[in-house]
Amino acid sequence: MLQNLREKTGMTEEVIKNGKCLVYYKGDPLLTEDFNIAWMDFADLGVDPKLFLEHALLLGMTDAGQFQFAVQIVGFGKELKQAVLKKSQGNFTDFRLSLMMMPTSESALASKAKAIFNWHRRNTHCAKCGGPSARNSTASCRTCSKCEEVWYPSLSPVGIVLVADSLKTKLLLVRQGRHPKGMYSCIAGYVDSGETLEEGIRREVAEEVGLTVLSVDYKASQHWSFPTSNLMIGCHAIVSGNEVLDVDTSELEDARWFSVDEVRRSLISIKANPLETMTSAQEGTNNFFVPPRGTLAHSLIDSWLSN
Structure with a gap:
Protein backbone atom coordinates (compact mmCIF):
# COMPACT_ATOMS: atom_id res chain seq x y z
CA MET A 1 0.00 0.00 0.00
CA LEU A 2 2.78 2.42 0.95
CA GLN A 3 4.76 1.78 -2.25
CA ASN A 4 1.63 2.09 -4.38
CA LEU A 5 0.90 5.46 -2.79
CA ARG A 6 4.43 6.67 -3.54
CA GLU A 7 4.59 5.46 -7.13
CA LYS A 8 1.03 5.64 -8.44
CA THR A 9 -1.75 7.08 -6.32
CA GLY A 10 0.04 9.96 -4.65
CA MET A 11 -1.16 11.78 -1.55
CA THR A 12 -4.74 12.98 -1.61
CA GLU A 13 -6.65 15.14 0.84
CA GLU A 14 -8.46 12.06 2.11
CA VAL A 15 -5.16 10.31 2.84
CA ILE A 16 -3.58 13.18 4.75
CA LYS A 17 -6.72 13.95 6.79
CA ASN A 18 -6.40 10.55 8.46
CA GLY A 19 -2.65 10.79 9.02
CA LYS A 20 -0.37 11.65 11.92
CA CYS A 21 2.38 14.21 11.57
CA LEU A 22 5.95 14.71 12.72
CA VAL A 23 6.26 18.51 12.75
CA TYR A 24 9.46 20.43 12.01
CA TYR A 25 10.20 24.12 12.49
CA LYS A 26 13.44 25.44 10.96
CA GLY A 27 14.73 21.89 10.78
CA ASP A 28 14.06 20.98 14.43
CA PRO A 29 11.51 18.26 15.29
CA LEU A 30 8.63 18.58 17.74
CA LEU A 31 9.41 16.29 20.68
CA THR A 32 8.07 15.53 24.13
CA GLU A 33 10.13 16.20 27.27
CA ASP A 34 11.47 12.64 27.20
CA PHE A 35 12.59 12.95 23.56
CA ASN A 36 9.79 11.03 21.89
CA ILE A 37 8.09 12.32 18.75
CA ALA A 38 5.12 14.56 19.67
CA TRP A 39 2.87 13.20 16.92
CA MET A 40 0.00 15.45 15.87
CA ASP A 41 -3.14 14.67 13.91
CA PHE A 42 -3.48 16.55 10.65
CA ALA A 43 -6.70 18.17 11.91
CA ASP A 44 -4.83 19.68 14.88
CA LEU A 45 -2.60 21.67 12.53
CA GLY A 46 -5.50 23.58 11.00
CA VAL A 47 -3.63 23.85 7.68
CA ASP A 48 -5.14 23.89 4.19
CA PRO A 49 -4.53 20.41 2.66
CA LYS A 50 -3.08 21.84 -0.55
CA LEU A 51 -0.60 23.97 1.41
CA PHE A 52 0.25 20.96 3.57
CA LEU A 53 1.09 18.90 0.48
CA GLU A 54 3.62 21.51 -0.63
CA HIS A 55 5.58 21.26 2.62
CA ALA A 56 5.08 17.62 3.68
CA LEU A 57 6.42 14.20 2.80
CA LEU A 58 5.14 10.68 3.25
CA LEU A 59 7.28 9.17 6.00
CA GLY A 60 5.82 5.71 6.59
CA MET A 61 2.91 3.78 7.99
CA THR A 62 2.16 2.42 11.46
CA ASP A 63 1.46 -1.26 12.14
CA ALA A 64 -2.21 -0.29 12.39
CA GLY A 65 -2.14 1.13 8.85
CA GLN A 66 -2.12 4.84 9.69
CA PHE A 67 0.02 6.99 7.40
CA GLN A 68 2.84 9.01 8.92
CA PHE A 69 3.90 12.38 7.51
CA ALA A 70 6.62 14.88 8.21
CA VAL A 71 5.88 18.55 7.60
CA GLN A 72 7.94 21.75 7.72
CA ILE A 73 5.80 24.58 9.11
CA VAL A 74 8.35 27.40 9.01
CA GLY A 75 6.57 28.90 6.00
CA PHE A 76 3.15 28.83 7.66
CA GLY A 77 3.74 31.75 10.02
CA LYS A 78 4.64 32.11 13.70
CA GLU A 79 0.98 31.84 14.70
CA LEU A 80 0.89 28.19 13.66
CA LYS A 81 4.12 27.50 15.53
CA GLN A 82 2.59 28.84 18.75
CA ALA A 83 -0.64 26.92 18.15
CA VAL A 84 1.32 23.70 17.62
CA LEU A 85 3.31 24.19 20.82
CA LYS A 86 0.12 24.83 22.78
CA LYS A 87 -1.81 21.85 21.40
CA SER A 88 1.01 19.34 21.55
CA GLN A 89 2.75 20.37 24.78
CA GLY A 90 5.97 19.49 22.99
CA ASN A 91 8.97 21.59 22.05
CA PHE A 92 11.03 22.05 18.90
CA THR A 93 14.35 20.50 19.88
CA ASP A 94 17.85 20.85 18.42
CA PHE A 95 18.05 18.22 15.70
CA ARG A 96 21.50 16.79 16.45
CA LEU A 97 20.70 16.51 20.17
CA SER A 98 17.36 14.95 19.26
CA LEU A 99 18.93 12.10 17.31
CA MET A 100 21.27 11.30 20.19
CA MET A 101 18.47 11.21 22.76
CA MET A 102 15.51 9.67 20.90
CA PRO A 103 14.62 5.96 20.91
CA THR A 104 16.28 4.29 17.93
CA SER A 105 13.07 3.62 15.99
CA GLU A 106 11.95 7.23 16.29
CA SER A 107 15.37 8.74 15.58
CA ALA A 108 15.38 6.73 12.34
CA LEU A 109 12.12 8.41 11.26
CA ALA A 110 13.35 11.86 12.25
CA SER A 111 16.64 11.36 10.42
CA LYS A 112 14.85 10.09 7.30
CA ALA A 113 12.55 13.12 7.21
CA LYS A 114 15.40 15.59 7.68
CA ALA A 115 17.45 13.96 4.93
CA ILE A 116 14.61 14.01 2.41
CA PHE A 117 13.73 17.63 3.19
CA ASN A 118 17.39 18.58 2.68
CA TRP A 119 17.63 16.57 -0.55
CA HIS A 120 14.69 18.41 -2.09
CA ARG A 121 16.09 21.76 -0.99
CA ARG A 122 19.44 21.02 -2.68
CA ASN A 123 18.12 19.40 -5.85
CA THR A 124 15.74 21.88 -7.42
CA HIS A 125 17.28 21.39 -10.88
CA CYS A 126 18.02 18.37 -13.02
CA ALA A 127 21.61 17.10 -12.89
CA LYS A 128 21.29 15.83 -16.47
CA CYS A 129 20.07 18.88 -18.39
CA GLY A 130 19.86 21.66 -15.79
CA GLY A 131 16.12 22.14 -16.12
CA PRO A 132 13.93 22.85 -13.09
CA SER A 133 12.54 19.76 -11.39
CA ALA A 134 9.38 19.24 -9.36
CA ARG A 135 8.70 16.86 -6.50
CA ASN A 136 5.86 14.38 -6.60
CA SER A 137 3.10 14.59 -3.98
CA THR A 138 4.71 12.12 -1.57
CA ALA A 139 8.18 13.75 -1.94
CA SER A 140 9.73 10.40 -2.87
CA CYS A 141 11.26 11.72 -6.10
CA ARG A 142 11.66 14.69 -8.44
CA THR A 143 10.97 14.87 -12.19
CA CYS A 144 12.68 17.24 -14.58
CA SER A 145 10.26 19.55 -16.39
CA LYS A 146 12.39 19.49 -19.57
CA CYS A 147 13.90 16.04 -20.13
CA GLU A 148 11.53 14.20 -17.73
CA GLU A 149 14.41 12.43 -15.98
CA VAL A 150 13.30 11.10 -12.58
CA TRP A 151 15.62 11.58 -9.59
CA TYR A 152 15.49 9.80 -6.23
CA PRO A 153 17.18 10.62 -2.89
CA SER A 154 20.52 8.82 -2.52
CA LEU A 155 22.79 7.71 0.32
Missing part, protein backbone atom coordinates in the same frame (compact mmCIF):
# COMPACT_ATOMS: atom_id res chain seq x y z
CA SER A 156 26.53 8.02 0.90
CA PRO A 157 28.19 5.01 2.61
CA VAL A 158 30.21 5.80 5.74
CA GLY A 159 32.25 3.24 7.65
CA ILE A 160 32.25 3.72 11.43
CA VAL A 161 34.46 1.48 13.53
CA LEU A 162 35.17 0.72 17.16
CA VAL A 163 38.86 -0.20 17.38
CA ALA A 164 40.29 -2.50 20.04
CA ASP A 165 43.88 -3.49 20.76
CA SER A 166 45.04 -7.05 20.03
CA LEU A 167 44.61 -8.09 23.68
CA LYS A 168 41.13 -6.50 23.83
CA THR A 169 41.98 -4.57 26.99
CA LYS A 170 41.68 -1.09 25.44
CA LEU A 171 39.33 0.72 23.09
CA LEU A 172 40.29 3.60 20.81
CA LEU A 173 37.93 6.60 20.79
CA VAL A 174 38.33 9.93 19.03
CA ARG A 175 37.12 13.53 19.32
CA GLN A 176 36.11 15.89 16.57
CA GLY A 177 35.55 19.60 17.08
CA ARG A 178 31.84 19.29 16.32
CA HIS A 179 31.31 16.73 19.08
CA PRO A 180 29.69 17.92 22.33
CA LYS A 181 32.29 18.85 24.91
CA GLY A 182 33.77 15.72 26.51
CA MET A 183 32.33 13.23 24.02
CA TYR A 184 34.62 10.65 22.42
CA SER A 185 33.27 8.47 19.64
CA CYS A 186 34.33 5.96 16.99
CA ILE A 187 36.44 6.61 13.91
CA ALA A 188 34.24 7.26 10.86
CA GLY A 189 34.80 8.18 7.23
CA TYR A 190 33.27 7.95 3.79
CA VAL A 191 33.89 4.83 1.74
CA ASP A 192 35.55 6.01 -1.47
CA SER A 193 34.36 5.04 -4.93
CA GLY A 194 35.84 1.65 -5.82
CA GLU A 195 36.60 0.69 -2.21
CA THR A 196 35.06 -2.12 -0.21
CA LEU A 197 33.84 -1.30 3.30
CA GLU A 198 36.83 -3.14 4.80
CA GLU A 199 39.29 -1.21 2.63
CA GLY A 200 37.66 2.09 3.57
CA ILE A 201 37.88 1.34 7.28
CA ARG A 202 41.51 0.23 7.07
CA ARG A 203 42.35 3.41 5.20
CA GLU A 204 40.51 5.70 7.64
CA VAL A 205 42.16 4.13 10.69
CA ALA A 206 45.59 4.38 9.07
CA GLU A 207 45.05 7.99 7.98
CA GLU A 208 43.53 9.30 11.22
CA VAL A 209 45.53 7.49 13.91
CA GLY A 210 48.33 5.65 12.07
CA LEU A 211 47.30 2.12 13.07
CA THR A 212 47.18 -1.08 11.01
CA VAL A 213 43.85 -2.94 11.12
CA LEU A 214 44.12 -6.73 11.32
CA SER A 215 40.44 -7.65 11.15
CA VAL A 216 37.08 -5.98 10.46
CA ASP A 217 33.72 -7.43 11.51
CA TYR A 218 30.42 -5.91 10.38
CA LYS A 219 27.87 -5.32 13.19
CA ALA A 220 25.03 -2.96 12.24
CA SER A 221 23.98 0.04 10.15
CA GLN A 222 22.07 3.26 10.68
CA HIS A 223 20.86 6.17 8.60
CA TRP A 224 22.44 9.45 9.71
CA SER A 225 21.64 12.84 8.19
CA PHE A 226 24.82 14.73 9.16
CA PRO A 227 26.19 16.45 7.23
CA THR A 228 24.12 14.91 4.42
CA SER A 229 22.18 11.67 3.95
CA ASN A 230 24.55 8.91 5.02
CA LEU A 231 24.31 5.18 5.62
CA MET A 232 26.53 4.54 8.65
CA ILE A 233 27.94 1.00 8.44
CA GLY A 234 29.19 -0.07 11.86
CA CYS A 235 32.06 -2.47 12.50
CA HIS A 236 34.41 -3.74 15.18
CA ALA A 237 38.11 -3.90 14.35
CA ILE A 238 41.32 -5.22 15.90
CA VAL A 239 44.65 -3.48 15.30
CA SER A 240 48.18 -4.84 15.41
CA GLY A 241 50.37 -4.82 18.50
CA ASN A 242 51.85 -1.41 17.61
CA GLU A 243 49.38 0.83 19.44
CA VAL A 244 51.27 4.14 19.35
CA LEU A 245 48.95 6.75 17.87
CA ASP A 246 49.88 9.13 15.07
CA VAL A 247 46.88 11.48 15.19
CA ASP A 248 45.87 13.51 12.16
CA THR A 249 45.09 16.79 13.89
CA SER A 250 43.56 18.25 10.74
CA GLU A 251 40.76 15.66 11.06
CA LEU A 252 40.66 14.99 14.80
CA GLU A 253 40.82 17.13 17.90
CA ASP A 254 42.05 14.16 19.96
CA ALA A 255 42.37 10.38 19.94
CA ARG A 256 42.98 8.23 23.01
CA TRP A 257 43.10 4.68 24.23
CA PHE A 258 40.64 4.03 27.06
CA SER A 259 40.62 0.98 29.29
CA VAL A 260 37.62 -1.31 28.99
CA ASP A 261 36.61 -0.38 32.55
CA GLU A 262 36.68 3.36 31.74
CA VAL A 263 34.44 2.85 28.73
CA ARG A 264 32.09 0.57 30.65
CA ARG A 265 31.65 3.13 33.44
CA SER A 266 30.92 5.85 30.89
CA LEU A 267 28.42 3.64 29.07
CA ILE A 268 26.57 2.90 32.31
CA SER A 269 26.46 6.62 33.11
CA ILE A 270 25.18 7.72 29.69
CA LYS A 271 22.51 5.00 29.74
CA ALA A 272 21.32 5.93 33.23
CA ASN A 273 21.14 9.70 32.79
CA PRO A 274 22.30 11.03 29.43
CA LEU A 275 21.38 14.67 30.02
CA GLU A 276 23.12 14.80 33.41
CA THR A 277 26.22 13.13 31.95
CA MET A 278 26.40 15.55 29.03
CA THR A 279 25.70 18.56 31.26
CA SER A 280 28.49 17.63 33.66
CA ALA A 281 30.89 17.55 30.71
CA GLN A 282 29.75 21.02 29.64
CA GLU A 283 30.37 22.27 33.18
CA GLY A 284 33.84 20.71 33.28
CA THR A 285 33.17 18.10 36.00
CA ASN A 286 33.34 15.20 33.54
CA ASN A 287 35.93 15.24 30.74
CA PHE A 288 34.91 12.01 28.99
CA PHE A 289 31.70 10.31 27.96
CA VAL A 290 30.68 7.95 25.16
CA PRO A 291 27.90 8.82 22.69
CA PRO A 292 24.34 8.49 24.01
CA ARG A 293 21.60 6.24 22.70
CA GLY A 294 20.34 6.93 19.21
CA THR A 295 23.85 6.79 17.75
CA LEU A 296 25.45 3.81 16.05
CA ALA A 297 28.66 4.49 17.99
CA HIS A 298 26.72 3.84 21.22
CA SER A 299 25.44 0.53 19.83
CA LEU A 300 28.92 -0.54 18.72
CA ILE A 301 30.38 0.16 22.17
CA ASP A 302 27.46 -1.52 23.93
CA SER A 303 27.65 -4.65 21.80
CA TRP A 304 31.45 -4.91 22.21
CA LEU A 305 31.20 -4.69 26.01
CA SER A 306 28.36 -7.22 26.02
CA ASN A 307 30.45 -9.92 24.30
Whole structure:
Protein backbone atom coordinates (compact mmCIF):
# COMPACT_ATOMS: atom_id res chain seq x y z
CA MET A 1 0.00 0.00 0.00
CA LEU A 2 2.78 2.42 0.95
CA GLN A 3 4.76 1.78 -2.25
CA ASN A 4 1.63 2.09 -4.38
CA LEU A 5 0.90 5.46 -2.79
CA ARG A 6 4.43 6.67 -3.54
CA GLU A 7 4.59 5.46 -7.13
CA LYS A 8 1.03 5.64 -8.44
CA THR A 9 -1.75 7.08 -6.32
CA GLY A 10 0.04 9.96 -4.65
CA MET A 11 -1.16 11.78 -1.55
CA THR A 12 -4.74 12.98 -1.61
CA GLU A 13 -6.65 15.14 0.84
CA GLU A 14 -8.46 12.06 2.11
CA VAL A 15 -5.16 10.31 2.84
CA ILE A 16 -3.58 13.18 4.75
CA LYS A 17 -6.72 13.95 6.79
CA ASN A 18 -6.40 10.55 8.46
CA GLY A 19 -2.65 10.79 9.02
CA LYS A 20 -0.37 11.65 11.92
CA CYS A 21 2.38 14.21 11.57
CA LEU A 22 5.95 14.71 12.72
CA VAL A 23 6.26 18.51 12.75
CA TYR A 24 9.46 20.43 12.01
CA TYR A 25 10.20 24.12 12.49
CA LYS A 26 13.44 25.44 10.96
CA GLY A 27 14.73 21.89 10.78
CA ASP A 28 14.06 20.98 14.43
CA PRO A 29 11.51 18.26 15.29
CA LEU A 30 8.63 18.58 17.74
CA LEU A 31 9.41 16.29 20.68
CA THR A 32 8.07 15.53 24.13
CA GLU A 33 10.13 16.20 27.27
CA ASP A 34 11.47 12.64 27.20
CA PHE A 35 12.59 12.95 23.56
CA ASN A 36 9.79 11.03 21.89
CA ILE A 37 8.09 12.32 18.75
CA ALA A 38 5.12 14.56 19.67
CA TRP A 39 2.87 13.20 16.92
CA MET A 40 0.00 15.45 15.87
CA ASP A 41 -3.14 14.67 13.91
CA PHE A 42 -3.48 16.55 10.65
CA ALA A 43 -6.70 18.17 11.91
CA ASP A 44 -4.83 19.68 14.88
CA LEU A 45 -2.60 21.67 12.53
CA GLY A 46 -5.50 23.58 11.00
CA VAL A 47 -3.63 23.85 7.68
CA ASP A 48 -5.14 23.89 4.19
CA PRO A 49 -4.53 20.41 2.66
CA LYS A 50 -3.08 21.84 -0.55
CA LEU A 51 -0.60 23.97 1.41
CA PHE A 52 0.25 20.96 3.57
CA LEU A 53 1.09 18.90 0.48
CA GLU A 54 3.62 21.51 -0.63
CA HIS A 55 5.58 21.26 2.62
CA ALA A 56 5.08 17.62 3.68
CA LEU A 57 6.42 14.20 2.80
CA LEU A 58 5.14 10.68 3.25
CA LEU A 59 7.28 9.17 6.00
CA GLY A 60 5.82 5.71 6.59
CA MET A 61 2.91 3.78 7.99
CA THR A 62 2.16 2.42 11.46
CA ASP A 63 1.46 -1.26 12.14
CA ALA A 64 -2.21 -0.29 12.39
CA GLY A 65 -2.14 1.13 8.85
CA GLN A 66 -2.12 4.84 9.69
CA PHE A 67 0.02 6.99 7.40
CA GLN A 68 2.84 9.01 8.92
CA PHE A 69 3.90 12.38 7.51
CA ALA A 70 6.62 14.88 8.21
CA VAL A 71 5.88 18.55 7.60
CA GLN A 72 7.94 21.75 7.72
CA ILE A 73 5.80 24.58 9.11
CA VAL A 74 8.35 27.40 9.01
CA GLY A 75 6.57 28.90 6.00
CA PHE A 76 3.15 28.83 7.66
CA GLY A 77 3.74 31.75 10.02
CA LYS A 78 4.64 32.11 13.70
CA GLU A 79 0.98 31.84 14.70
CA LEU A 80 0.89 28.19 13.66
CA LYS A 81 4.12 27.50 15.53
CA GLN A 82 2.59 28.84 18.75
CA ALA A 83 -0.64 26.92 18.15
CA VAL A 84 1.32 23.70 17.62
CA LEU A 85 3.31 24.19 20.82
CA LYS A 86 0.12 24.83 22.78
CA LYS A 87 -1.81 21.85 21.40
CA SER A 88 1.01 19.34 21.55
CA GLN A 89 2.75 20.37 24.78
CA GLY A 90 5.97 19.49 22.99
CA ASN A 91 8.97 21.59 22.05
CA PHE A 92 11.03 22.05 18.90
CA THR A 93 14.35 20.50 19.88
CA ASP A 94 17.85 20.85 18.42
CA PHE A 95 18.05 18.22 15.70
CA ARG A 96 21.50 16.79 16.45
CA LEU A 97 20.70 16.51 20.17
CA SER A 98 17.36 14.95 19.26
CA LEU A 99 18.93 12.10 17.31
CA MET A 100 21.27 11.30 20.19
CA MET A 101 18.47 11.21 22.76
CA MET A 102 15.51 9.67 20.90
CA PRO A 103 14.62 5.96 20.91
CA THR A 104 16.28 4.29 17.93
CA SER A 105 13.07 3.62 15.99
CA GLU A 106 11.95 7.23 16.29
CA SER A 107 15.37 8.74 15.58
CA ALA A 108 15.38 6.73 12.34
CA LEU A 109 12.12 8.41 11.26
CA ALA A 110 13.35 11.86 12.25
CA SER A 111 16.64 11.36 10.42
CA LYS A 112 14.85 10.09 7.30
CA ALA A 113 12.55 13.12 7.21
CA LYS A 114 15.40 15.59 7.68
CA ALA A 115 17.45 13.96 4.93
CA ILE A 116 14.61 14.01 2.41
CA PHE A 117 13.73 17.63 3.19
CA ASN A 118 17.39 18.58 2.68
CA TRP A 119 17.63 16.57 -0.55
CA HIS A 120 14.69 18.41 -2.09
CA ARG A 121 16.09 21.76 -0.99
CA ARG A 122 19.44 21.02 -2.68
CA ASN A 123 18.12 19.40 -5.85
CA THR A 124 15.74 21.88 -7.42
CA HIS A 125 17.28 21.39 -10.88
CA CYS A 126 18.02 18.37 -13.02
CA ALA A 127 21.61 17.10 -12.89
CA LYS A 128 21.29 15.83 -16.47
CA CYS A 129 20.07 18.88 -18.39
CA GLY A 130 19.86 21.66 -15.79
CA GLY A 131 16.12 22.14 -16.12
CA PRO A 132 13.93 22.85 -13.09
CA SER A 133 12.54 19.76 -11.39
CA ALA A 134 9.38 19.24 -9.36
CA ARG A 135 8.70 16.86 -6.50
CA ASN A 136 5.86 14.38 -6.60
CA SER A 137 3.10 14.59 -3.98
CA THR A 138 4.71 12.12 -1.57
CA ALA A 139 8.18 13.75 -1.94
CA SER A 140 9.73 10.40 -2.87
CA CYS A 141 11.26 11.72 -6.10
CA ARG A 142 11.66 14.69 -8.44
CA THR A 143 10.97 14.87 -12.19
CA CYS A 144 12.68 17.24 -14.58
CA SER A 145 10.26 19.55 -16.39
CA LYS A 146 12.39 19.49 -19.57
CA CYS A 147 13.90 16.04 -20.13
CA GLU A 148 11.53 14.20 -17.73
CA GLU A 149 14.41 12.43 -15.98
CA VAL A 150 13.30 11.10 -12.58
CA TRP A 151 15.62 11.58 -9.59
CA TYR A 152 15.49 9.80 -6.23
CA PRO A 153 17.18 10.62 -2.89
CA SER A 154 20.52 8.82 -2.52
CA LEU A 155 22.79 7.71 0.32
CA SER A 156 26.53 8.02 0.90
CA PRO A 157 28.19 5.01 2.61
CA VAL A 158 30.21 5.80 5.74
CA GLY A 159 32.25 3.24 7.65
CA ILE A 160 32.25 3.72 11.43
CA VAL A 161 34.46 1.48 13.53
CA LEU A 162 35.17 0.72 17.16
CA VAL A 163 38.86 -0.20 17.38
CA ALA A 164 40.29 -2.50 20.04
CA ASP A 165 43.88 -3.49 20.76
CA SER A 166 45.04 -7.05 20.03
CA LEU A 167 44.61 -8.09 23.68
CA LYS A 168 41.13 -6.50 23.83
CA THR A 169 41.98 -4.57 26.99
CA LYS A 170 41.68 -1.09 25.44
CA LEU A 171 39.33 0.72 23.09
CA LEU A 172 40.29 3.60 20.81
CA LEU A 173 37.93 6.60 20.79
CA VAL A 174 38.33 9.93 19.03
CA ARG A 175 37.12 13.53 19.32
CA GLN A 176 36.11 15.89 16.57
CA GLY A 177 35.55 19.60 17.08
CA ARG A 178 31.84 19.29 16.32
CA HIS A 179 31.31 16.73 19.08
CA PRO A 180 29.69 17.92 22.33
CA LYS A 181 32.29 18.85 24.91
CA GLY A 182 33.77 15.72 26.51
CA MET A 183 32.33 13.23 24.02
CA TYR A 184 34.62 10.65 22.42
CA SER A 185 33.27 8.47 19.64
CA CYS A 186 34.33 5.96 16.99
CA ILE A 187 36.44 6.61 13.91
CA ALA A 188 34.24 7.26 10.86
CA GLY A 189 34.80 8.18 7.23
CA TYR A 190 33.27 7.95 3.79
CA VAL A 191 33.89 4.83 1.74
CA ASP A 192 35.55 6.01 -1.47
CA SER A 193 34.36 5.04 -4.93
CA GLY A 194 35.84 1.65 -5.82
CA GLU A 195 36.60 0.69 -2.21
CA THR A 196 35.06 -2.12 -0.21
CA LEU A 197 33.84 -1.30 3.30
CA GLU A 198 36.83 -3.14 4.80
CA GLU A 199 39.29 -1.21 2.63
CA GLY A 200 37.66 2.09 3.57
CA ILE A 201 37.88 1.34 7.28
CA ARG A 202 41.51 0.23 7.07
CA ARG A 203 42.35 3.41 5.20
CA GLU A 204 40.51 5.70 7.64
CA VAL A 205 42.16 4.13 10.69
CA ALA A 206 45.59 4.38 9.07
CA GLU A 207 45.05 7.99 7.98
CA GLU A 208 43.53 9.30 11.22
CA VAL A 209 45.53 7.49 13.91
CA GLY A 210 48.33 5.65 12.07
CA LEU A 211 47.30 2.12 13.07
CA THR A 212 47.18 -1.08 11.01
CA VAL A 213 43.85 -2.94 11.12
CA LEU A 214 44.12 -6.73 11.32
CA SER A 215 40.44 -7.65 11.15
CA VAL A 216 37.08 -5.98 10.46
CA ASP A 217 33.72 -7.43 11.51
CA TYR A 218 30.42 -5.91 10.38
CA LYS A 219 27.87 -5.32 13.19
CA ALA A 220 25.03 -2.96 12.24
CA SER A 221 23.98 0.04 10.15
CA GLN A 222 22.07 3.26 10.68
CA HIS A 223 20.86 6.17 8.60
CA TRP A 224 22.44 9.45 9.71
CA SER A 225 21.64 12.84 8.19
CA PHE A 226 24.82 14.73 9.16
CA PRO A 227 26.19 16.45 7.23
CA THR A 228 24.12 14.91 4.42
CA SER A 229 22.18 11.67 3.95
CA ASN A 230 24.55 8.91 5.02
CA LEU A 231 24.31 5.18 5.62
CA MET A 232 26.53 4.54 8.65
CA ILE A 233 27.94 1.00 8.44
CA GLY A 234 29.19 -0.07 11.86
CA CYS A 235 32.06 -2.47 12.50
CA HIS A 236 34.41 -3.74 15.18
CA ALA A 237 38.11 -3.90 14.35
CA ILE A 238 41.32 -5.22 15.90
CA VAL A 239 44.65 -3.48 15.30
CA SER A 240 48.18 -4.84 15.41
CA GLY A 241 50.37 -4.82 18.50
CA ASN A 242 51.85 -1.41 17.61
CA GLU A 243 49.38 0.83 19.44
CA VAL A 244 51.27 4.14 19.35
CA LEU A 245 48.95 6.75 17.87
CA ASP A 246 49.88 9.13 15.07
CA VAL A 247 46.88 11.48 15.19
CA ASP A 248 45.87 13.51 12.16
CA THR A 249 45.09 16.79 13.89
CA SER A 250 43.56 18.25 10.74
CA GLU A 251 40.76 15.66 11.06
CA LEU A 252 40.66 14.99 14.80
CA GLU A 253 40.82 17.13 17.90
CA ASP A 254 42.05 14.16 19.96
CA ALA A 255 42.37 10.38 19.94
CA ARG A 256 42.98 8.23 23.01
CA TRP A 257 43.10 4.68 24.23
CA PHE A 258 40.64 4.03 27.06
CA SER A 259 40.62 0.98 29.29
CA VAL A 260 37.62 -1.31 28.99
CA ASP A 261 36.61 -0.38 32.55
CA GLU A 262 36.68 3.36 31.74
CA VAL A 263 34.44 2.85 28.73
CA ARG A 264 32.09 0.57 30.65
CA ARG A 265 31.65 3.13 33.44
CA SER A 266 30.92 5.85 30.89
CA LEU A 267 28.42 3.64 29.07
CA ILE A 268 26.57 2.90 32.31
CA SER A 269 26.46 6.62 33.11
CA ILE A 270 25.18 7.72 29.69
CA LYS A 271 22.51 5.00 29.74
CA ALA A 272 21.32 5.93 33.23
CA ASN A 273 21.14 9.70 32.79
CA PRO A 274 22.30 11.03 29.43
CA LEU A 275 21.38 14.67 30.02
CA GLU A 276 23.12 14.80 33.41
CA THR A 277 26.22 13.13 31.95
CA MET A 278 26.40 15.55 29.03
CA THR A 279 25.70 18.56 31.26
CA SER A 280 28.49 17.63 33.66
CA ALA A 281 30.89 17.55 30.71
CA GLN A 282 29.75 21.02 29.64
CA GLU A 283 30.37 22.27 33.18
CA GLY A 284 33.84 20.71 33.28
CA THR A 285 33.17 18.10 36.00
CA ASN A 286 33.34 15.20 33.54
CA ASN A 287 35.93 15.24 30.74
CA PHE A 288 34.91 12.01 28.99
CA PHE A 289 31.70 10.31 27.96
CA VAL A 290 30.68 7.95 25.16
CA PRO A 291 27.90 8.82 22.69
CA PRO A 292 24.34 8.49 24.01
CA ARG A 293 21.60 6.24 22.70
CA GLY A 294 20.34 6.93 19.21
CA THR A 295 23.85 6.79 17.75
CA LEU A 296 25.45 3.81 16.05
CA ALA A 297 28.66 4.49 17.99
CA HIS A 298 26.72 3.84 21.22
CA SER A 299 25.44 0.53 19.83
CA LEU A 300 28.92 -0.54 18.72
CA ILE A 301 30.38 0.16 22.17
CA ASP A 302 27.46 -1.52 23.93
CA SER A 303 27.65 -4.65 21.80
CA TRP A 304 31.45 -4.91 22.21
CA LEU A 305 31.20 -4.69 26.01
CA SER A 306 28.36 -7.22 26.02
CA ASN A 307 30.45 -9.92 24.30
